[in-house]
Amino acid sequence: MSTEALARLAEERVDHRFKGLPPDADGLTVGELTAQRRNLFTDGFTTPVLALSAERLEHNLKLMETYAARHGLAFAPHGKTSMAPQLFHRQLEHGAWGITLAVPHQVRVARAFGISRVFLANELVDPAALRWIAAELAADPSFRFICYVDSVHGVELMDAALEGAARPVDVVVELGAGEGARTGVRTEAECAAVADAVAATDTLRLVGVAGYEAEVPQADPERVRAWLIRLVGLAVDLDKAGKFARAEEIVVSAGGSAWFDTVAEMFADIPELSLPVLKLLRSGAYVSHDDGHYRKITPFNRVPEEGALEPAFRLWAQVVSRPSPEQAFANAGKRDAAYDLDLPFAQVVRRDGAERPATGIEVTGLSDQHAWLSTASGAELEVGDWVGLGLSHPCTSFDKWPLIPVAEADGTVVAYVRTFF
Template sequence: RELGALLAADEGLRILCGADSLAGVAILADALADAPRPLDVLVELGGAQGRTGARTVAEGERIAAAIMAAPGLRLAGVTGYEGPFGPDRSAASVAAVDGFLATLVELHRRLEYPDGVRPVLSAGGSSFPDRAAAVLGAAGADAEVVLRSGAFQIHDDGFYSRMSPFGPLTHTAPLRSAMHAWSRVVSQPEPGLALLDAGRRDVPFDIDLPAPQSVAGTVTALNDQHAFLRPADGATVAVGEVVRLGLSHPCTAFDKWRVVAVIDDPDAADPRVIGAVATCF
């Protein structure tokens, strides 16, 4: 209902959403039955062991038919998320991702869209935007390809640094990480162990633990407010020393910080804070 009110208030506004079930379409149709302008809805296609999304092209066709039959809705394209089908950049993973993306194109080609609609084909997380562009782009000029690669904004020093196609794989400049955590050594209770004042409340840990960058060593565990740093052989840290940490998976960094400091140079001996940005996540 709120989306319908926004569309009614601004004739130039376009809102796209997804539906992956007849039940979802029914909820949208009920809320927007009297809307002055229809809401654009993409059929979301998924796959076995994937995330959300209809599991077959035939199911997607039934969802599309339900959208077309609803007065307050307009069929506007096909969407999906390829990430679950490729845990790495191996040939098998890339083939699985391409296979899934091909089903999006297949569903798109089976659908008949309302007059005047240039359908949207959307996929492309931050691991396989190259494959999404290649496979969805092959659908031709009759569709608008929209990539949803949000992690490019700051990249990382972990998961996406391993997965990103930018660099030698695509003969392009690589992305650089633009976010780090700055922590302080607060305790050295025993040889070979230093405790930092950055923990689960501060840094991502859902895929990889943070990696120390200003000192050789490994973070082996996190508590709520502490990181367990094991310095490498020959490396030393002192209580009070500041340690820069590289992060993995920026999504779960954004959700921990409402405001992020901007610094002039992360490699400087004494970086200066020159601004701040609010996160909207």
């Protein structure tokens, strides 16, 4: 099913739905356009246009594959970052155990493209979604699905919606990252009560513990380490109490994109339990990385000998107004660029086939369709120039572009990534 579904993506027709693509490509299939190997800069692409670097994308995939293997971790990257089935499958080809997702719609996309292991990093209490999950589990014995539970009432709602299901739904108790943090059970005593509630059902099966360390208030290595000690201790205590009696392995899962080095360190010390332990890392932003937020917080900055991720996105915009020597405007704005954490970063200027550093040029704001550029004295910039912008926060970059060209360093477009938000 996955091969057929991916093949159908290549059969989709290029048209007005996909911004930035060459107008003269209308009517071609994505596969036909790919085969033409057009150049991003000279073969009809219109600005603004977002591109992924083919080389950097491959580098990031390989780096996290080797990182997870080196530290004995299973890897289920968070797919909500990209919601791109082609990237899901490339991650699986690079050793991923499965894909992490956040809401039922995302699981439906993953299943439509043949993803057989899904970790839902959220509690799921919607009856319609639970019945659909139950039907998927019943129809496909190879489908593995795990989700959070974080309250006794949530367990009761799930149990009621799943009455009569052919297979139990695997769940992990989510340990909250502290008072004032996001979701999750706040105390170990409450975790035990949730585990007991799961044990009292036939529709759910407790298989482990999980959480998200980036939500630790005022997170730093010591606070994150302390929370991970609690998470591992919770798994040990629940195991001693026989709460995983119906499981085949014990899942211990954490890992965003800020502290996966600390997760690897602490998971290395998980003691022997009554069943094999699946140490599941869930970092997702690595696939494209970025030039802002994640570049500043990546664990590879703290442990440089492990390697370095590379920003793979570049948004190309064109200068459309130069009203004064200190100001210019380019034709990409909030509809095109992530802006929730950092503004885009002017990196290069392209004119007549030549690129130069965007020295003295800064993005100071975004309107819906314009980037506000501040230009220092001597900054060379003209109407018609293309400006290459680095982006922050990949999670809100992919969602603005339903079809993204993947370009080699010389601009040759070798693939197109379809997103589903």
